[in-house]
Each structure stands twice: as C-alpha cells, then as structure tokens.
Amino acid sequence: MMERTGLCAECAELLVPYIDGELPPEEAAAVAAHLAVCPACSRAADEHRRAWALLADLPGAPAVDSLWPRVAARSRRIAARARVLRRVAAAAAALAAAFTLFYFVSGRDNSAALPDPDLLVHLPVVEQYASLDEAGGEWLGEDLDLVQAVFELTQEIEDF
Amino acid sequence: MKPEAERGRELMLRLARGDMRAFEEIVVSYERAVRNFAFRYLGDERKAEDVAQETFLRVYTARSRWRPDAKFHTWLFTIASRLCLNAIRSQRRERRVMRPAAVGGDGSDELAGAPARRTASPPDGVLAAERAELLRRAVAALSENQRRALLLHRFEGLSYREVAEAMGLTLEAVRSLLVRARRNLHDRLAPLLRADEPAAEGEEP
Numbered sequence: 099m100m101e102r103t104g105l106c107a108e109c110a111e112l113l114v115p116y117i118d119g120e121l122p123p124e125e126a127a128a129v130a131a132h133l134a135v136c137p138a139c140s141r142a143a144d145e146h147r148r149a150w151a152l153l154a155d156l157p158g159a160p161a162v163d164s165l166w167p168r169v170a171a172r173s174r175r176i177a178a179r180a181r182v183l184r185r186v187a188a189a190a191a192a193l194a195a196a197f198t199l200f201y202f203v204s205g206r207d208n209s210a211a212l213p214d215p216d217l218l219v220h221l222p223v224v225e226q227y228a229s230l231d232e233a234g235g236e237w238l239g240e241d242l243d244l245v246q247a248v249f250e251l252t253q254e255i256e257d258f
Numbered sequence: 259m260k261p262e263a264e265r266g267r268e269l270m271l272r273l274a275r276g277d278m279r280a281f282e283e284i285v286v287s288y289e290r291a292v293r294n295f296a297f298r299y300l301g302d303e304r305k306a307e308d309v310a311q312e313t314f315l316r317v318y319t320a321r322s323r324w325r326p327d328a329k330f331h332t333w334l335f336t337i338a339s340r341l342c343l344n345a346i347r348s349q350r351r352e353r354r355v356m357r358p359a360a361v362g363g364d365g366s367d368e369l370a371g372a373p374a375r376r377t378a379s380p381p382d383g384v385l386a387a388e389r390a391e392l393l394r395r396a397v398a399a400l401s402e403n404q405r406r407a408l409l410l411h412r413f414e415g416l417s418y419r420e421v422a423e424a425m426g427l428t429l430e431a432v433r434s435l436l437v438r439a440r441r442n443l444h445d446r447l448a449p450l451l452r453a454d455e456p457a458a459e460g461e462e463p
Contacts, residue, residue, distance in 0.1 A: 114437045118411070120418045146440060149447050153412055155386075156393040158294035159306050165293075166285045169311055173281065173318045 109139045117146050266330030274321045281321075285314050291414065292338050298409050299342045300349070301398055309345055313338045335414050336424040339406055346402060389450060396446035404439035407432055 109132055115121050116129045133140045269287075272280035292313050296306035316337045324333065397405060403425070410416045410424055411432075422432045 111437055114440045115418070115433050118418070118436070120433065145451060148451055149440060149443060150412060152447060152450050153393065153397070153408075155389060156298060156397055156413075157390045158290075159297035159303060162293075162307065164286060165289050165307070165311050165314065166282055169285050169314045169318075170278070170282065172311070172315055173278075176315070176319060 106136060106139055109136070110142070113139065113143050113146055117143060117150070263329055263331060266334075267326060270317075270321070270324050270330050271326060273318070274324060281314075281318060284317065288334060289314070292334065295335065295338055295409055295414060296342055296345075298397065298413065299339075299405060300345055301394065302349075305345050305349070309338060309341045312341050316341075329420065331414070332416060332420045332424055335410055335416065339410065339424055342406070343402065392446070392450060396443050399446060400439050400442055403427075404435050404442065407435040408439045411436060 109129065112121060112125065112129050116126060119126075121129065133143055265287075266284075269280045269284050273284065289310055292310045293306050296309040296313075297303060300306055300309070313334065317334065320337075324330075397408065400408065406425060407421050410421045411418065416424060418429055418432045418436070421427075422429045425432065427435075
C-alpha cells in the first residue's frame, strides 16, 4: 500500500502526528507538501483519519447511578480520620512542650530527665502523619500499621 | 484557557477551601468520562467503577496539594490512568493465581479475524454490535502504554504533551506510542475500514 522508500518511509512516522495536529509548523508544512504530490501517502493519511474516526464507536461504560453518594461517604470518613490525627499531634506536641518547659523551669537536666525517650522519639512521627494527612497524603498498608502504633502511643501519653 | 479548564480549576480551588458542593460538582461532572476511560482501558465494568471511585477520593485527599497552574482535566486523568495501571497489574496477578492458562489469546484473534474472512459480504453486514466488539478487541490487543496513550489522546482530548505529562513520558515517546498504536490497529481495523470506504478501487461498478 504505502511505498516505504525515501520520503514516504519518513512520512509513515509523521502522518499520525500530522493528522493529530501535533507536528511543529515547519514539519507539518513539509508533510502537507508531500501529501499533495504523493498519492500513496495521501491515501495512508486518509486511512489514518478514518481509523481514528472509527474509534469513536468504541463503547464506553454502561450508564449507572452517580458515584457521588459513595464517594461522599468515603470522603467524610477520610476527613474524620484526619481530624483525629490532628488532635493527636496537637496533644502530643503540647505535652512535649509542657515537659520541656517543666524541666527547663525546674532547672533539671532536660535531656536526662525526660520521662520516656521512646515517646519523644515517636513524636515527630505523629506530627509527620498528621501533616501528611492534612496535606492529603496517600496511605499505604505499612502507614496504617504506623497509625495504629501512633494511636497506642496517644493512649500512653494520656495515661502518663 | 478554555472554559472547561477554567471550570475545573475553579471547582478545585473551591474544594481546596473545603467546599463539598464543589466536590460533588466535580464528581458529577467528570464521573462519566472517568468511568468510560477506565472501562475502555480495563474492559471490566466493576473494576472501572472502583477505579473511578478511587480517582475521586484521590482528588479529595490531594485537594490542598493541587497546584492551580496544573490543568485539572490532565491531572484527573493522570490519577485515573495510574489507578487503571494498578488495576491491570493486580488483575494479572489474580489471573496467574486463578487461571494459569493465558486468557483471551487465540480466542480474541479468532474473533477479530472473523469479519476479515467475510469481506465479500456487503459493508452493512458488519452490525453495530459486531463493530463495537471488533473495536473493543482491537484496542484491547494494544500494549498497555499504547492503549493508555490512545485513550487519553483520542477520547479524553489530551494533547501529546498532556498525555506525556499524565503518563510520565517524553513527548517523543508519546508520539511513538501513537504511531505504533495506529500501526497495530491497522490489521484489526482493516475490515471496518474497508466497509467504510466510499468506493474501494477495483470494486467500482
């Protein structure tokens, strides 16, 4: 069908972007000029156009009820979870600040006297997760394990 | 900027401020397009619906990270397209577990080839349903990247540059994917192209 020689071979690579209007102007002009004198390429271009037009008949998804009620319910749950996490982070940060202040004011050695080094090590994690959630970060399976650990940690903070 | 792009942008800005009415409008306005895209890509109604739901939830969770200079439509389909790819991968894993033998394979060739053997029959012999099935199989036979590029460009109206952005590829790679997609569609679409030809050479009275 298409002569794969000289300019025609090159044309084969350019015809699709040409009919899609995606060639830079100079290249598009060169292809147009070639099509005017090359019946084979001109036929090929026409066939591309018709192939693209045919695709319009590719069936889409069958009509169903709107997804909105389900999406709305799930997004509300996400928002609720984010609020809890923000509260946890705020409480943890406040607690850490209070401890620091307490030891600073009482003149005791800050680093040695902090109650639970483990807890403080985890504080940045709590804060990080709260800000990740706030920023709409994506959650993975291992994140969820960490979140669980964070909630347990909160419990510890409250019990302290 | 086109009105459509402007509208998506405006809705996203309202959603970023916590306006749930804007979110509802986004879902209602774009769900059809996202479901169609996922369905054409995955060929499974149920999975397409899951992908669409998940796409909108990602839009919601990413609402404050969205940059107003990003085109909403492109961004939406970037998400949908990634989720489709994930769905295809897990589908493939499921299939490997459930049915070790290849699915489709010969059967699809058989069906797609069938009308080609009946080129002597009149063009209107290709019924609408048969035509749809032929197109579906032709597109399903493309590589995943070719299919994604084709659907994003031909159905969602993304420019090559936007497709490149959505797929994380270079402009050159997208161009090449579409050229190859067109070439691969050639044989499978041939019966339809012949049927549509106004006056094929040698067949004129």
